Amino acid sequence: DAGVIQSPRHEVTEMGQEVTLRCKPISGHDYLFWYRQTMMRGLELLIYFNNNVPIDDSGMPEDRFSAKMPNASFSTLKIQPSEPRDSAVYFCASSRTGASGYTFGSGTRLTVV
């Protein structure tokens, strides 16, 4: 298995532009998580899904952020419009029921200028 796959690895965009981050979880995993990592705030949970259904989106900063999981093998995190304060590393992780701990992807480093 290739693990959790995120794309792109790096994204540089201008303020106001739409940004879409992508994640492919490990096959057979029924949980998917999106985290944001910054120097100031560390790792923050944004949203997580179980069987493609959002369970907790209380960590999503504001209406500019949205996440979808149209099927078991794909999820997107969209920011529209993007702002400089959104600059961070965004991690996706997946796990399966009955197993403890997650497998993380390599992250997407987002820079909004």
Next chain:
Amino acid sequence: AQRVTQPEKLLSVFKGAPVELKCNYSYSGSPELFWYVQYSRQRLQLLLRHISRESIKGFTADLNKGETSFHLKKPFAQEEDSAMYYCALSYTGRRALTFGSGTRLQVQP
């Protein structure tokens, strides 16, 4: 609400010295505790989970419910241990992990 506290942002030790990375948590029920490690610009990797009571790369961690702590220890630090270490908590009914703010371990030669 659950909370994980890692009081040290940076811990610097010399090679061969003992290491203890502190983690305290607040949760009224029975939590599941983890340590994750992130080497420079790499993905987070699971290092330890308290339920398995294992030793990985020489690291151990014991859950102390009385002190609500899950400190990570290694008797002799190696330079390759230099990384960011995160303590995390979950519990039955909530699959998502709550992470501490992390401690950067620097092992000097």
